[in-house]
Amino acid sequence: MNPLRLFHKSFDHGVHPAHLKEQTCDLPMQRVPFVKEYLMPLGQNLGAPSKSIVQIGQRVRKGELIAEAAAFVSTTLHSPVTGTIKEIGDFRNFDGNFVPAIKIEADIYATQQSDAGNPIEWQSLSIDEFIQEVQNAGIVGMGGAAFPTHVKFAIPEGKKIRYLLINGAECEPYLTNDHRLMIERPEDLLMGAEIVRQKLGAEETVIGVEKNKPEAIAALRQHIKPGDPVRLVPLHVKYPQGAEKMIIKTIFNREVPAGQLPRDVEVNVNNVSTVVAIADYFERGRPLIERIVTVSGPGITYPANLIVPLGTPVRELLRFCGGLTDATQEVIMGGPMMGRPIATLDSPITKGSSGILAFTAAETSRRKEYPCISCGRCVEACPYFLNPARLARLSRARLFDEMVNYNVMDCVECGCCTFACPSAIPIVQLIRTGKDDLRTRKETPA
Ligand code: SF4
Numbered sequence: 001m002n003p004l005r006l007f008h009k010s011f012d013h014g015v016h017p018a019h020l021k022e023q024t025c026d027l028p029m030q031r032v033p034f035v036k037e038y039l040m041p042l043g044q045n046l047g048a049p050s051k052s053i054v055q056i057g058q059r060v061r062k063g064e065l066i067a068e069a070a071a072f073v074s075t076t077l078h079s080p081v082t083g084t085i086k087e088i089g090d091f092r093n094f095d096g097n098f099v100p101a102i103k104i105e106a107d108i109y110a111t112q113q114s115d116a117g118n119p120i121e122w123q124s125l126s127i128d129e130f131i132q133e134v135q136n137a138g139i140v141g142m143g144g145a146a147f148p149t150h151v152k153f154a155i156p157e158g159k160k161i162r163y164l165l166i167n168g169a170e171c172e173p174y175l176t177n178d179h180r181l182m183i184e185r186p187e188d189l190l191m192g193a194e195i196v197r198q199k200l201g202a203e204e205t206v207i208g209v210e211k212n213k214p215e216a217i218a219a220l221r222q223h224i225k226p227g228d229p230v231r232l233v234p235l236h237v238k239y240p241q242g243a244e245k246m247i248i249k250t251i252f253n254r255e256v257p258a259g260q261l262p263r264d265v266e267v268n269v270n271n272v273s274t275v276v277a278i279a280d281y282f283e284r285g286r287p288l289i290e291r292i293v294t295v296s297g298p299g300i301t302y303p304a305n306l307i308v309p310l311g312t313p314v315r316e317l318l319r320f321c322g323g324l325t326d327a328t329q330e331v332i333m334g335g336p337m338m339g340r341p342i343a344t345l346d347s348p349i350t351k352g353s354s355g356i357l358a359f360t361a362a363e364t365s366r367r368k369e370y371p372c373i374s375c376g377r378c379v380e381a382c383p384y385f386l387n388p389a390r391l392a393r394l395s396r397a398r399l400f401d402e403m404v405n406y407n408v409m410d411c412v413e414c415g416c417c418t419f420a421c422p423s424a425i426p427i428v429q430l431i432r433t434g435k436d437d438l439r440t441r442k443e444t445p446a
């Protein structure tokens, strides 16, 4: 790989949606009060769901293991509160589907302070022991993908990691949870990064932050000492720069070919929240039991950046933020480009929940759809060099198998094509339909 260059261009294609971060970017993180019940879905990560190890009626302490990893590509769950296991069964998730989960009733008399955990002597751990500890901590990619982090650290024989890339792009409009974490916990971020850098044997840590977060850039700069193997790279603002392959292209000018991973170009990428979670575990013995969530959008009375115990119902966050305005039409989980509508406000915050956004008719009303005029704007917008117009046409004709010939599975559902389309064709939704059909048929034996 070429030596690192500060590549002031960007990845190819992509779009420039309005940032819309001003509602929350200056709001310090605040802790939500504890509530009565918490719901911990067993499948909070990509890969195999965790396996419950608790019984109904069992008392659990905050931070205690309640579900273990079911496979290597799986992770653990810990109780977000001190309380009692109330139910184990199927509950409705944010997308409306029933998923297995553990319901915990919080103990109203408990202090809900975490037991002081013991720091872990990470310097002396072998790489395999380190990977095992990251799995024990239940840490996943917290930018939204929720891929188990320990799996990313398992570098196959013959490969090496030269750069640890910390992803502080936070390119989705509205979301500012990573922004606030960089401002308020820069030392922990740098500590977590240094732990990972040393354990992976990387030469340097590179932190990429979009230039619309000047306070975050300043806070990190202030804490990087001369001689530290850390480089901070301010990035032009562009969506979807937070996608791993895009931020690698921007910073290193390297393409990660379809079907390959960042490690194939000697890079390991982690989101800022994930790296802070690593510092929390190794420096304080605290597993992943809470996360920062941005609650924003025109339908929220008092937008906020909240420190939320996992399992807290969305309804409680909205209540804490003064509730929804009467004009609210839709609540979504995640950012406006890749997020999904929430089917029930009783669904819980999980490890991948970066934001809860409430939209009014102005943001949700569907533009009138017109026929495709073959303008090519969707093709120009697609950062994965797909032909979204063709994929949408095939999906509409239910020619799902043919979509495979046009690399539909490389689509990351970033929504750039839909954003760019002057005919208001719901391209990404059509592509999603095709992908869902292909996946379902693959999983269901004929
Ligand atoms: S949603 Fe898929 S097809 Fe559309 S721009 Fe993103 S990657 Fe390309």
Ligand code: SF4
Residues within 6 Å of the ligand: 371, 372, 373, 374, 375, 376, 377, 378, 379, 388, 389, 420, 421, 422, 423, 424, 425, 427
């Ligand atoms: S942007 Fe819309 S109108 Fe233009 S080619 Fe793509 S689908 Fe057709």
